[in-house]
Amino acid sequence: MTEAYDPTDEGAKTSFAADMSYGDYLSLDPILTAQSPLSDAHDEMLFIIQHQTSELWMRLALHELNAARDALAKGDFQPVFKMLTRVARIFEQLNGAWDVLRTMTPSEYTAFREDLGASSGFQSHQYRLIEFVLGNRNPAMMKVHEHRPELHARLTAELAQKSLYHVALDQLSAHLERDLPPGIYRMDAPHRADDAVMAAWAEIYTDPRRHWSLYELAEKLVDLEDYFRRWRFNHVTTVERIIGFKRGTGGTSGVKYLRRMLEVELFPELWNVRGQL
Numbered sequence: 577m578t579e580a581y582d583p584t585d586e587g588a589k590t591s592f593a594a595d596m597s598y599g600d601y602l603s604l605d606p607i608l609t610a611q612s613p614l615s616d617a618h619d620e621m622l623f624i625i626q627h628q629t630s631e632l633w634m635r636l637a638l639h640e641l642n643a644a645r646d647a648l649a650k651g652d653f654q655p656v657f658k659m660l661t662r663v664a665r666i667f668e669q670l671n672g673a674w675d676v677l678r679t680m681t682p683s684e685y686t687a688f689r690e691d692l693g694a695s696s697g698f699q700s701h702q703y704r705l706i707e708f709v710l711g712n713r714n715p716a717m718m719k720v721h722e723h724r725p726e727l728h729a730r731l732t733a734e735l736a737q738k739s740l741y742h743v744a745l746d747q748l749s750a751h752l753e754r755d756l757p758p759g760i761y762r763m764d765a766p767h768r769a770d771d772a773v774m775a776a777w778a779e780i781y782t783d784p785r786r787h788w789s790l791y792e793l794a795e796k797l798v799d800l801e802d803y804f805r806r807w808r809f810n811h812v813t814t815v816e817r818i819i820g821f822k823r824g825t826g827g828t829s830g831v832k833y834l835r836r837m838l839e840v841e842l843f844p845e846l847w848n849v850r851g852q853l
């Protein structure tokens with residue numbers, strides 16, 4: 577047998593009394609002590625970590641989406657493509673995570689569901705911000721954040737900004753040297769499909785070589801929405817599998833509400849144009 581490996585032989589640093597360590601840099605103490613189950617149920621740890629990791633990925637998604645929007649507003653397409661690809665990958669990651677949660681049966685969830693009180697993912701401010709950045713804007717969803725003025729203010733500030741899709745439409749308009757109807761920029765309502773926008777995207781898709789950057793942007797957006805749709809579908813299916821048609825802890829109709837959300841179209845013209853080509 578070979579001798580046990582001693583990291584000091586190779587000069588690995590082993591004393592971190594005065595230097596920044598791995599755990600220091602990553603703030604692992606607060607993160608790894610932030611799991612506080614309210615019950616003795618074994619599966620509550622899974623439930624907490626599943627949500628905490630989802631929120632961390634959402635934090636990164638927002639970081640990327642905000643930077644992508646800023647770069648796009650400047651017409652700086654290359655970094656936008658990278659960032660949007662990364663966001664799609666984050667959703668892929670979140671989609672894979674459902675496979676872990678799905679190992680929890682209704683009996684296991686019931687053991688601690690009552691301890692959750694009225695809390696629900698419905699109150700995830702980061703999720704709502706992602707929806708708002710992408711253009712699915714419904715100010716009624718902000719009410720649950722009124723008790724947290726700083727979070728409420730972030731959502732309000734988001735509604736004052738153009739959505740990522742609005743900024744994409746600005747670029748589309750600039751590229752084609754054609755004004756789009758001013759009414760398409762609805763700041764506090766979901767984007768509604770518009771014929772002039774549809775015609776503009778149709779032009780891009782009819783001659784991709786001529787309009788390559790807009791064509792690539794359109795496909796990145798479709799890709800992102802594709803992965804987001806899969807997230808919604810995985811969520812509603814997991815929910816039905818675990819609680820059936822029970823009312824949600826957040827007070828909505830549960831699966832019925834989540835099924836309605838499957839109809840959301842973030843970038844409707846990009847989907848509609850496909851039937852025209």
Ligand code: HEM
Nearest residue numbers: 630696697698700703815818819824825826827828830837
């Ligand atoms: C046992 C697993 C889960 C169950 C039974 C469940 C159930 C529900 C239900 C019933 C709703 C509707 C709102 C309500 O009335 O409560 C909801 C919304 C939501 N859940 Fe979950 N959920 C689960 C896991 C997750 C996970 C892992 C996430 C990831 C962060 C998540 C995020 C959300 C979000 C963001 C909403 C709001 C969706 C929207 O408004 O479109 N949920 N969930």
Ligand SMILES: N[C@@H](CC(=O)c1ccccc1NC=O)C(=O)O
Nearest residue numbers: 692695696697698823824825826
């Ligand atoms: N709405 C869920 C509860 C729930 O899933 C939840 C509760 C607290 C924190 C996050 C949650 N996840 C997603 O909604 C339910 O009705 O069982």
